[in-house]
Amino acid sequence: MATEINKVLFVFGTRPEAIKMCPLVKELEKHPEIFDVKVCVTGQHREMLDQVLNIFEVRPDFDLKIMKQGQDLYDVTIGVLSGMRSVLEAVQPDVVLVHGDTTTSTAAAMAAFYKQIPVAHVEAGLRTHDIYSPWPEEMNRSVTGRIATYHFAPTKISRQNLLDENVPPEQIFVTGNTVLDALHMVLDKMEKHSDIRDAVEKQLETNGLPAASVTSWNGNNKDSGRRMVLITGHRRENFGDGFISICQAIKKLAEEYTMVDFVYPVHLNPNVRKPVNDILQQAALSNIFIISPLEYLPFVYLMNKSCLILTDSGGVQEEAPGLGKPVLVMRNTTERPEAVSAGTVKLVGVDEDKIYTEVSELLNNEDAYNLMAQAANPYGDGRSCQRIARLLNRHVAIEQLT
Numbered sequence: 278m279a280t281e282i283n284k285v286l287f288v289f290g291t292r293p294e295a296i297k298m299c300p301l302v303k304e305l306e307k308h309p310e311i312f313d314v315k316v317c318v319t320g321q322h323r324e325m326l327d328q329v330l331n332i333f334e335v336r337p338d339f340d341l342k343i344m345k346q347g348q349d350l351y352d353v354t355i356g357v358l359s360g361m362r363s364v365l366e367a368v369q370p371d372v373v374l375v376h377g378d379t380t381t382s383t384a385a386a387m388a389a390f391y392k393q394i395p396v397a398h399v400e401a402g403l404r405t406h407d408i409y410s411p412w413p414e415e416m417n418r419s420v421t422g423r424i425a426t427y428h429f430a431p432t433k434i435s436r437q438n439l440l441d442e443n444v445p446p447e448q449i450f451v452t453g454n455t456v457l458d459a460l461h462m463v464l465d466k467m468e469k470h471s472d473i474r475d476a477v478e479k480q481l482e483t484n485g486l487p488a489a490s491v492t493s494w495n496g497n498n499k500d501s502g503r504r505m506v507l508i509t510g511h512r513r514e515n516f517g518d519g520f521i522s523i524c525q526a527i528k529k530l531a532e533e534y535t536m537v538d539f540v541y542p543v544h545l546n547p548n549v550r551k552p553v554n555d556i557l558q559q560a561a562l563s564n565i566f567i568i569s570p571l572e573y574l575p576f577v578y579l580m581n582k583s584c585l586i587l588t589d590s591g592g593v594q595e596e597a598p599g600l601g602k603p604v605l606v607m608r609n610t611t612e613r614p615e616a617v618s619a620g621t622v623k624l625v626g627v628d629e630d631k632i633y634t635e636v637s638e639l640l641n642n643e644d645a646y647n648l649m650a651q652a653a654n655p656y657g658d659g660r661s662c663q664r665i666a667r668l669l670n671r672h673v674a675i676e677q678l679t
Contacts, residue, residue: 282669285312286370290319290343290357290381293592295326296573297400298376299333300458304662311670317364319357319381320344328572332463339364350413353380361388372397372669375421378414378591378612386424396421399665400454401428402435403612410610411591412514418612429665431595431656432615452664453657456595461659463577477578484568484575490538496601497584497646504537506530506636507583509590510607511544519627520549523607524556526632527587531562534640538564540579542571585639585646587632594622595656603649605635620652 285305289298295318305312317339318326330337341364343356357380365373365388373389375382376399386396398421408416422428428444430436431454439449467474482488494505510523531539543553557565571579577596580586586597589607597604598621605625616622625635639646 281671282371283311283313284368284370285314285372285374285669286364286368287314287316287374288319288361288364288381288385289376289379290321290326290341291379292322292325292329292573294376294379294381295329295333295335296459296592297455298374299329299335300462301374301399301455301662301665302335303333304458304666305669308666308670312666315339315368315370317341317361317385319353319360319385321353321357321379321381325570325572332573333459339367350380354384357381357384358388361385362391365389365392365394370394372427374399375425376400378403378411378418378421380413380417383417383421386421390424395426396424397427397429397669398422398425399429400431401425402430402437402439402449404435404438405610405612407610410514411512411608411612414591415612427668429661429668431661434615450664450668452668453659453661454595455661455665456592457599457654457657457659458662460577460596460599463574464581467574467578473574474578477575480572480575481578484571486540486566486568491582494538494582494584496582497643497650502536504584504640505579505582506537506539506640507579507586507588508539508541509544509586509588509593510541511546511549512589512608513548515589515607515627516548519607520552521556522627522629523632524552526629526636527565528556528560528562529629529633530636531560531565533637535564537584537640538566540566540568540583542568542576544570585636587636595654598622598652598654598656599659601650603639603646605632605639607632615655619655620649621654623649 287302289295305314315338318337319341320343323344341360372395374397375385389396401422405415428439428449429452430449436449436451481491493503581600585603587605594604594613594616604622606622607627609626625631
């Protein structure tokens with residue numbers, strides 16, 4: 278990366294983006310003599326975004342506030358694209374940093390392109406090679422990659438995907454994934470500050486999780502009495518029959534494994550909430566806990582307490598292996614094949630019987646569990662932000678990094 282970069286503009290708008298970008302903001306802010314850092318949030322997510330900003334103590338310089346009731350992808354794209362014009366004119370950055378696969382990232386990249394400003398794409402190169410799975414994320418990520426000048430790929434596989442698309446190799450940098458930087462930061466914060474940990478436990482209790490259960494969960498330690506399976510689900514492609522099948526599988530598991538608690542922080546989207554309410558709430562099983570969406574700290578806390586995670590999320594596939602937690606992914610494809618190859622993640626789709634069988638295997642078979650739990654996380658060592666800082670400006674001296 279030959280061009281020296283000083284004026285840096287971050288643009289993000291969703292909670293997952295904020296989790297992965299805030300540690301990088303904080304890293305660049307350590308070098309004020311080198312980087313002039315500005316942050317623009319779009320508000321594609323609102324409340325969930327603000328929670329993460331507060332955790333990492335990041336104060337945006339610009340807020341597009343595009344969130345509105347009933348917005349769709351057209352609204353998000355138009356809002357970000359038009360809103361970025363005045364921000365880019367005000368900042369005149371050397372580079373615009375965007376993240377991943379959101380509509381915010383793609384629209385912001387397009388806005389920068391219209392101003393002929395270079396784009397740096399954090400978490401570049403992930404592909405399923407199916408433009409409708411995940412939708413619209415796969416196409417968002419591909420379009421952003423086509424615009425970007427600098428590609429910070431988390432793994433060698435991501436790098437190869439970009440090479441296969443004829444991206445010049447000198448524009449691709451394997452850095453690991455910044456989500457592990459975020460994970461280490463918040464775990465360290467909770468470990469060092471008992472008041473933060475106590476506040477998290479109190480928040481979970483307020484959200485409907487009995488304190489006695491929360492403190493007893495201890496990963497896959499059967500001697501603790503109870504174990505906990507953490508569940509997340511929100512993907513558009515699973516709306517309808519997919520979520521009905523997922524909920525039926527969870528209900529069947531809860532009926533079978535009465536000494537295992539199933540905790541499901543449910544997304545606010547009515548396409549998710551309706552089958553959860555109709556199937557899981559109506560079942561009224563004492564070991565199913567349907568709770569509201571969690572802030573990042575309580576979610577990390579529960580990941581650390583869980584024995585395994587059942588999800589359709591992308592980021593969880595990267596985070597949970599860093600905690601030694603097996604991940605069963607309720608999707609038919611994943612843009613994170615490294616985790617599948619490493620053995621930390623397994624695709625189980627949305628078939629009721631398949632989900633039931635795979636969860637049962639991990640709950641019953643200690644060897645199968647340990648094979649996943651002890652596999653090496655392919656997404657790095659928690660020092661991705663330092664690598665990116667060094668790449669953005671060669672004057673940043675970072676020792677013992679390769």
